[in-house]
Amino acid sequence: MSITEDELGQPLSDATIVERIVAAVMEQKLAAGAKLPEAALCDAFECSRTQIRRILVVLAERGVVTLHPNRGAFIASPDAGEAREVFEARRAIERSTVISAAAQIDKTALAELRANVRAGAAAEARGDRGESIRLTGQFHLRLAEIGGNSVLTKFLEDLVARTSLIIGLYGSRSARSCSDADHEALIDALGERDGARAAATMDHHLHDIEGALDIRDAVSGPVDIRRIFDL
Amino acid sequence: MSITEDELGQPLSDATIVERIVAAVMEQKLAAGAKLPEAALCDAFECSRTQIRRILVVLAERGVVTLHPNRGAFIASPDAGEAREVFEARRAIERSTVISAAAQIDKTALAELRANVRAGAAAEARGDRGESIRLTGQFHLRLAEIGGNSVLTKFLEDLVARTSLIIGLYGSRSARSCSDADHEALIDALGERDGARAAATMDHHLHDIEGALDIRDAVSGPVDIRRIFDL
DNA sequence: GTAACTCTAATTGTTGACAAGTTTTCGCCG
DNA sequence: CGGCGAAAACTTGTCAACAATTAGAGTTAC
Numbered sequence: 001m002s003i004t005e006d007e008l009g010q011p012l013s014d015a016t017i018v019e020r021i022v023a024a025v026m027e028q029k030l031a032a033g034a035k036l037p038e039a040a041l042c043d044a045f046e047c048s049r050t051q052i053r054r055i056l057v058v059l060a061e062r063g064v065v066t067l068h069p070n071r072g073a074f075i076a077s078p079d080a081g082e083a084r085e086v087f088e089a090r091r092a093i094e095r096s097t098v099i100s101a102a103a104q105i106d107k108t109a110l111a112e113l114r115a116n117v118r119a120g121a122a123a124e125a126r127g128d129r130g131e132s133i134r135l136t137g138q139f140h141l142r143l144a145e146i147g148g149n150s151v152l153t154k155f156l157e158d159l160v161a162r163t164s165l166i167i168g169l170y171g172s173r174s175a176r177s178c179s180d181a182d183h184e185a186l187i188d189a190l191g192e193r194d195g196a197r198a199a200a201t202m203d204h205h206l207h208d209i210e211g212a213l214d215i216r217d218a219v220s221g222p223v224d225i226r227r228i229f230d231l
Numbered sequence: 232m233s234i235t236e237d238e239l240g241q242p243l244s245d246a247t248i249v250e251r252i253v254a255a256v257m258e259q260k261l262a263a264g265a266k267l268p269e270a271a272l273c274d275a276f277e278c279s280r281t282q283i284r285r286i287l288v289v290l291a292e293r294g295v296v297t298l299h300p301n302r303g304a305f306i307a308s309p310d311a312g313e314a315r316e317v318f319e320a321r322r323a324i325e326r327s328t329v330i331s332a333a334a335q336i337d338k339t340a341l342a343e344l345r346a347n348v349r350a351g352a353a354a355e356a357r358g359d360r361g362e363s364i365r366l367t368g369q370f371h372l373r374l375a376e377i378g379g380n381s382v383l384t385k386f387l388e389d390l391v392a393r394t395s396l397i398i399g400l401y402g403s404r405s406a407r408s409c410s411d412a413d414h415e416a417l418i419d420a421l422g423e424r425d426g427a428r429a430a431a432t433m434d435h436h437l438h439d440i441e442g443a444l445d446i447r448d449a450v451s452g453p454v455d456i457r458r459i460f461d462l
Numbered sequence: 463g464t465a466a467c468t469c470t471a472a473t474t475g476t477t478g479a480c481a482a483g484t485t486t487t488c489g490c491c492g
Numbered sequence: 493c494g495g496c497g498a499a500a501a502c503t504t505g506t507c508a509a510c511a512a513t514t515a516g517a518g519t520t521a522c
Contacts (some may be wrong), residue, residue, distance in 0.1 A: 021436060038474070050506060053475090057285055062293040063382075070474060070513050085382040088327065096323035151294075151316040152323060155386055269504070280478060284505090301483050301504060 017045050022161050025064055025075060026137050027130035032077035032165045036065065062158045064165075076165060080217040083166045087210040090159050091203055092142065093152050095111055098186070098202045100147035102195035116142065117125050117183050124176070133164060143186075163209075170213040177209060203218050205207035248276050248286050253392050256295055257368050258308060263396045267296065293389045295396075307396060311448040314397045318441040321390050322434055324383050327372065329417070329433045331378035333426035340377050341422055347373065348414050355407070357455035364395060367409035374417075389405035394440075401444040407438060 012020075024030045041052045057074045059065035066076045078086065101109075116139045123131040136158040144153040167177050184203040189198035255261045272283045287304045290296035297307045309317065332340075347370045354362040368391040375384040376424035398408050413436040 037472095039472095048507070049474095054285075054288055057288050058292055058448045061289055071515090072474065080275075082382070085380045088380055089324075089386070092327035093320075093323055096319065100319075149316045149319055151390075153319045155320070159382075183361070270502095279476070280504095302485090303504065 012045055012204060014051065014055055016115055018058055021059060022064060025161050026133050026164045027169050028164060029130060030075050032075050032169050034075040036073040036075065037085050039094045042151050045121050063204065064161050077169060078162060078166055080215045083215045086159055086162050086166060087206060091206050093156055093208065095199045097144040097147035097149065099195040101143050102190050104148055104200045105146055105190050113139065114141060117181065121180050130194060133177055136156050137164065139183055161198050167213065169213045182208065242278050243276055245282065245286055248282045249289055252290060253295060256392050257395045258365045259395060259399050262304050263306050263400050265306040267304040267306065274354050295392050299333060306426060308400060309393060309397055311446045315402060317390055317393050319447045322437050325433050325437065326388055328375040328378035328380065328383055328387065329429045330426040331380060332374050333421050333429045335379055336351050336377055341418065342374060344370065344418050348411050351412055364408055368395065370414055398444065401446045412447060413414065413439065
């Protein structure tokens with residue numbers, strides 16, 4: 001069973017394949033550091049190597065994939081510094097998107113966001129961690145879309161995917177990535193069109209997520225085995 | 232005479248060629264809408280079509296180039312909506328970079344920024360518009376580097392290049408893109424490590440630049456010739 | 463038992479030829 | 493003379509074969 005199953009259809013577009021790979025990353029089905037062999041991708045998506053190589057360049061440009069010359073493509077694994085930079089970048093961007101969203105939001109959009117939170121809670125309840133993570137990412141992206149700036153939304157898409165990798169790398173098994181309570185507080189502020197409060201809430205929210213992680217670089221040099229085992 | 236003239240050297244790296252094309256855009260040597268034929272680029276940079284095609288994908292991903300299927304690559308020409316989005320994105324990002332920069336800046340970095348302003352003024356005085364524009368862009372990027380967030384810096388690199396296109400499209404011939412006075416005010420605030428003031432100055436500065444432009448879409452539909460000539 | 467070395471297999475990177483599509487040119491007709 | 497249409501020339505997109513590099517297995521020596 002292939003990932004795509006395009007039912008005898010035409011070849012998938014670049015955009016579609018990129019989206020599917022990014023989605024797999026967000027659902028934690030592709031972990032940081034995973035190898036992406038060209039042949040396997042060609043096989044899975046039933047496409048040519050030319051197309052896959054082009055797609056890998058795009059993913060590398062987005063920071064989701066790292067290309068090692070002559071060794072191939074791997075899902076990126078952000079180090080501690082990059083992880084912190086991604087969160088700082090998200091705070092900068094989402095502060096802006098959420099203020100715009102507060103100014104523009106309508107009943108329909110609010111209902112949509114509430115539905116997202118409900119669906120996320122349901123996924124969490126039934127233990128579908130991948131879907132839960134995907135939905136919380138979706139929440140932030142929907143917010144950016146409501147804000148109406150496609151340039152910022154595109155930046156945020158990349159950052160959300162990279163955040164999934166960071167949570168996979170530095171998060172504990174139990175901790176939730178985004179709390180529903182935070183998202184609800186955000187929705188409340190948006191409902192009252194209170195941009196400043198929404199921005200403050202978002203800033204707090206992102207700090208919380210980052211704070212719940214244990215962002216430290218693994219020691220890469222000559223490891224002191226004795227130290228690790230307290231000998 | 233080729234653009235590169237690598238003096239019998241090894242083939243240029245992807246990164247180098249991308250940088251050179253972006254630099255040409257920033258210096259307004261490549262205007263919005265210009266066609267980039269693969270053959271011409273291969274010729275100029277003395278490289279293979281494979282490499283050029285890969286580079287065009289990267290530039291497209293960065294928003295500097297637009298790819299029209301079966302028609303080739305063109306320097307992007309942002310419409311009015313995109314232009315405004317780019318400025319809003321810059322305000323979001325540069326607010327953050329400038330606050331970080333204020334917290335981290337030292338004498339060396341300050342001197343460097345002052346030198347940049349002087350060089351820009353000199354270029355302006357001798358009428359080297361390209362160099363002047365390049366240097367003002369450089370100023371903003373240097374600031375981001377001082378801020379120390381490479382993720383935001385990379386985003387800003389793309390936005391600065393796109394801003395050059397926007398200024399080329401919507402700016403009047405005479406207007407300067409970035410005023411030296413603004414940059415000096417920024418340096419002053421940074422020198423006093425006053426992040427909040429630096430952020431406010433930057434916000435003002437970016438609004439000024441945008442305000443000096445006449446960002447309107449050319450009417451693309453059935454043009455009313457009579458209206459245009461006031462008949 | 464381990465470390466270093468070699469050889470094989472597999473994967474990535476590049477090249478050149480070919481197919482598909484688009485622009486331009488040229489000729490024809492109104 | 494201007495507009496229309498067909499054909500040629502050119503440009504882009506794709507593919508398959510080939511070259512280059514690396515990972516891994518197996519072997520040997522210590």
